[in-house]
Amino acid sequence: MTIQLMMDGREVIAENGQTLLDVTQRYGIVIPTICFHPATTPNALCRICVVEVEGQRLLQPACIVRAAANMKVQTRSERVMRARRTILEMLAATVDLSEAPDILAMIDEYQADPQRFPEAHPRYVPIKDDNPMYVRDYSKCVLCWRCVQVCAEDAQYTYAINFSGRGYETQIGTFFDQPIPETTCVFCGQCVGVCPTGALKPKREALLEQGLMPEQIVRLNTGRRRRT
Amino acid sequence: MSEIDMRSLWKAIEGYIPLGRSGLLPALHAAQGLYGWISEPVAEEIARALKVPLADVHGVIEFYSLFYNRPAGRRVVHVCVDPACALCGSERLVDDLCAQYGVTPGQVSADGEITIERSPCLGLCEHAPAVWTTGGDRWWIGAPGSERTFPPSVVYGSVRWLTVHCGNGTADLARYGPYRGLEKAYQMTPQAVIAEVKASGLMGRGGAAFPTGVKWEGAARAEGWPKYVVCNTDESEPGTFKDRVLLLDDPHGVIEGMCIAAYAIGASRGYFYVRGEYPYLVPILEKALAEARAAGYLGNGFDVEIRLGAGAYICGEETALFESIEGKRGFPRVKPPFPTTHGLFGKPTVINNVETLRNVPIILERGAAAYRSLGTEKSPGTKLFCLSGDVGRPGLYEAPFGITLRELLEMAGGVDGKLQAVLLGGAAGAFATADHLDVRLTFEDLRAAGLPLGSGVVMVFNDQRDLRRALLRLAEFFAHESCGKCYPCQMGTQRQVEILKRLVNGRWRPKDRQRLQDVGWTMTDASLCGLGQTAASAVLSAMALWPEWFE
Numbered sequence: 001m002t003i004q005l006m007m008d009g010r011e012v013i014a015e016n017g018q019t020l021l022d023v024t025q026r027y028g029i030v031i032p033t034i035c036f037h038p039a040t041t042p043n044a045l046c047r048i049c050v051v052e053v054e055g056q057r058l059l060q061p062a063c064i065v066r067a068a069a070n071m072k073v074q075t076r077s078e079r080v081m082r083a084r085r086t087i088l089e090m091l092a093a094t095v096d097l098s099e100a101p102d103i104l105a106m107i108d109e110y111q112a113d114p115q116r117f118p119e120a121h122p123r124y125v126p127i128k129d130d131n132p133m134y135v136r137d138y139s140k141c142v143l144c145w146r147c148v149q150v151c152a153e154d155a156q157y158t159y160a161i162n163f164s165g166r167g168y169e170t171q172i173g174t175f176f177d178q179p180i181p182e183t184t185c186v187f188c189g190q191c192v193g194v195c196p197t198g199a200l201k202p203k204r205e206a207l208l209e210q211g212l213m214p215e216q217i218v219r220l221n222t223g224r225r226r227r228t
Numbered sequence: 229m230s231e232i233d234m235r236s237l238w239k240a241i242e243g244y245i246p247l248g249r250s251g252l253l254p255a256l257h258a259a260q261g262l263y264g265w266i267s268e269p270v271a272e273e274i275a276r277a278l279k280v281p282l283a284d285v286h287g288v289i290e291f292y293s294l295f296y297n298r299p300a301g302r303r304v305v306h307v308c309v310d311p312a313c314a315l316c317g318s319e320r321l322v323d324d325l326c327a328q329y330g331v332t333p334g335q336v337s338a339d340g341e342i343t344i345e346r347s348p349c350l351g352l353c354e355h356a357p358a359v360w361t362t363g364g365d366r367w368w369i370g371a372p373g374s375e376r377t378f379p380p381s382v383v384y385g386s387v388r389w390l391t392v393h394c395g396n397g398t399a400d401l402a403r404y405g406p407y408r409g410l411e412k413a414y415q416m417t418p419q420a421v422i423a424e425v426k427a428s429g430l431m432g433r434g435g436a437a438f439p440t441g442v443k444w445e446g447a448a449r450a451e452g453w454p455k456y457v458v459c460n461t462d463e464s465e466p467g468t469f470k471d472r473v474l475l476l477d478d479p480h481g482v483i484e485g486m487c488i489a490a491y492a493i494g495a496s497r498g499y500f501y502v503r504g505e506y507p508y509l510v511p512i513l514e515k516a517l518a519e520a521r522a523a524g525y526l527g528n529g530f531d532v533e534i535r536l537g538a539g540a541y542i543c544g545e546e547t548a549l550f551e552s553i554e555g556k557r558g559f560p561r562v563k564p565p566f567p568t569t570h571g572l573f574g575k576p577t578v579i580n581n582v583e584t585l586r587n588v589p590i591i592l593e594r595g596a597a598a599y600r601s602l603g604t605e606k607s608p609g610t611k612l613f614c615l616s617g618d619v620g621r622p623g624l625y626e627a628p629f630g631i632t633l634r635e636l637l638e639m640a641g642g643v644d645g646k647l648q649a650v651l652l653g654g655a656a657g658a659f660a661t662a663d664h665l666d667v668r669l670t671f672e673d674l675r676a677a678g679l680p681l682g683s684g685v686v687m688v689f690n691d692q693r694d695l696r697r698a699l700l701r702l703a704e705f706f707a708h709e710s711c712g713k714c715y716p717c718q719m720g721t722q723r724q725v726e727i728l729k730r731l732v733n734g735r736w737r738p739k740d741r742q743r744l745q746d747v748g749w750t751m752t753d754a755s756l757c758g759l760g761q762t763a764a765s766a767v768l769s770a771m772a773l774w775p776e777w778f779e
């Protein structure tokens with residue numbers, strides 16, 4: 001069954017059950033997303049995809065809200081733009097986005113000012129380099145949750161990582177901060193695959209960036225895996 | 229960890245093993261009661277016993293402020309520094325206590341004896357400055373040396389419907405009398421009970437003012453088994469202490485309300501989710517539940533369990549509360565689906581505030597029409613107000629809906645000094661001024677005045693108080709309590725604190741006004757749950773009332 005609704009003043013058609021985000025993709029309307037990933041259960045937590053729906057007091061996340069007949073949606077109203085811009089500005093003051101090209105492009109597009117918040121306390125964490133497969137640089141982590149999700153029910157059921165702290169101090173972490181080789185991690189690499197910001201990076205890539213030669217990397221990697 | 233130690237751990241957590249993951253918070257409480265904190269081997273043992281992944285157990289310990297994964301003092305002194313207590317010198321008290329024991333806040337004394345902590349609102353606002361001391365599985369109201377294990381109730385009112393048994397210690401079943409409302413309900417069909425509650429016009433008292441009968445109807449109609457009734461006893465909104473008084477003094481009034489709700493929707497299980505800072509409610513509730521079982525009100529098709537939280541305001545949000553009972557971090561879920569169809573353990577659930585449930589037996593016993601004899605057409609019945617701050621007699625006040633703010637303040641002995649502002653609704657509320665004194669306290673009048681009723685907080689500030697400091701403290705509360713799930717609130721609560729610090733320290737920057745507003749509106753508009761959606765409410769209301777402070 002199909003439904004008709006209005007999006008940015010034009011009539012669009014949706015299949016029953018489609019999200020607003022699904023609908024936009026068919027019509028070339030661009031809604032930014034950060035946490036959304038087709039392979040993970042949507043949590044609607046980054047809120048960058050919010051849109052204005054007539055009759056709703058609050059902005060609605062397009063990645064999970066389903067299209068309904070006769071809905072009137074604005075994807076770029078003033079309120080929407082303010083929310084997106086402010087979220088991006090706060091993110092730039094919190095996280096090292098240097099290796100998150102998609103988010104950097106959004107900052108440009110929404111004319112967000114990365115210096116908007118002077119004296120903001122960034123979420124700085126020393127790099128964790130404790131296993132032969134990947135490096136964890138959580139100063140670059142935007143807390144999209146994807147790595148935790150693929151490590152758990154969304155893919156691997158290994159449950160090696162979860163959260164520590166709460167609120168602004170939230171971080172991705174292991175049991176009592178144990179190094180990865182001591183955890184249940186099976187080095188499937190799925191977390192690295194879904195990370196959008198370079199917070200999780202294959203070890204080889206990290207070493208190449210540091211200027212090491214491939215043969216040096218091989219030497220470094222041997223004999224360091226200590227799972228018991 | 230020695231063999232002996234492990235044996236006592238197993239003894240302490242054994243009873244929770246059949247609960248699986250849902251036994252995690254109870255098991256962590258039991259372990260901490262034993263050792264004072266939760267070490268790595270203890271956490272590992274609990275994970276193994278309950279079959280919960282190690283990383284998840286650690287994630288849960290990290291989420292809740294009252295769980296310690298490094299050693300804490302044998303006594304932990306929690307000093308409330310939220311606005312009502314700050315007005316009564318709680319920061320000085322923190323300094324004095326720290327000096328007395330030679331520690332800084334959060335530090336363990338050299339002999340391992342004591343830790344002094346700044347705490348969010350303890351729900352003891354009428355006894356400000358509030359202090360609560362814990363040690364293993366024991367607790368005291370007041371600093372170390374206090375013998376008091378529960379707070380006294382201070383109850384007034386122009387009418388005593390909800391508080392009829394309050395102010396004289398705990399009413400046992402003999403004093404409370406038979407569950408007449410429940411007996412009346414049993415003579416009706418569940419549909420008729422729901423119709424009666426709808427006819428009464430009862431609105432939820434937990435803050436969102438949702439019609440209770442409509443909520444029950446949704447859960448009654450929902451497919452799924454079992455169904456649950458949850459009493460939201462997380463009361464953590466700064467300035468709120470009404471639910472604590474109701475349950476300490478009159479637990480049967482609330483249990484009877486739960487029994488009626490269970491009958492109406494066909495629920496077989498109920499829960500009290502009690503905030504971690506109210507452990508003294510647990511023995512009172514246990515005894516009352518035992519009395520209700522012995523009298524046959526519970527145990528034949530419906531029974532109630534108690535769960536204790538562990539220091540997280542967000543767990544008062546209904547879906548975060550479910551996650552917490554399920555043994556997880558208290559992250560709110562996206563809605564829809566709503567609790568009436570997908571609540572606790574994914575099953576149809578009615579969750580109501582303590583005060584809401586206390587109204588239910590009164591409605592059933594007297595009938596909806598008689599219930600409507602007090603209050604207004606749109607706000608029937610009576611309301612509990614929590615008065616604190618610069619007011620003659622802080623305490624719990626019951627009054628019919630429709631009383632004006634002026635009359636309420638007069639009933640409470642008037643303002644100490646000259647009125648500057650009243651914070652209505654708590655941290656998530658907004659400021660009223662002398663211009664609002666004649667506003668009638670009803671859902672409809674307050675909405676028209678752009679003010680929230682929230683949980684019934686009436687916190688009074690005289691003209692000697694620096695409200696900018698109070699704003700900063702409210703902002704710090706939200707930053708401390710944000711769960712961190714969604715971006716607007718996770719980062720917005722932190723940015724709000726950073727900007728307000730400049731306001732208080734006289735380092736205000738030219739564009740801070742716009743920054744503060746953009747952060748506030750973004751949190752309000754785009755956050756995932758009610759915490760972020762209201763985290764800027766008091767700040768935005770102050771900006772509208774006193775624009776000159778923000779120039």
Ligand SMILES: Cc1cc2nc3c(=O)[nH]c(=O)nc-3n(C[C@H](O)[C@H](O)[C@H](O)COP(=O)(O)O)c2cc1C
Nearest residue numbers: 432433434460462463464544545546580581584758
């Ligand atoms: C951050 C947050 C904290 C809350 N805390 C409480 C609480 O402590 N007690 C409560 O009854 N409701 C609280 N609520 C409201 C609940 O989510 C829910 O609406 C309420 O329990 C429903 O009961 P009612 O319909 O009887 O009001 C809170 C909501 C939010 C967003």
Ligand code: SF4
Nearest residue numbers: 141142144145147195
């Ligand atoms: S490490 Fe990467 S995938 Fe994991 S939460 Fe952070 S940004 Fe997302």
Ligand code: SF4
Nearest residue numbers: 711713714717757760
């Ligand atoms: S609004 Fe705040 S408390 Fe609610 S989900 Fe978002 S971060 Fe968590």
Ligand code: FES
Nearest residue numbers: 044046047049063
């Ligand atoms: S993409 Fe929709 S909330 Fe993140």
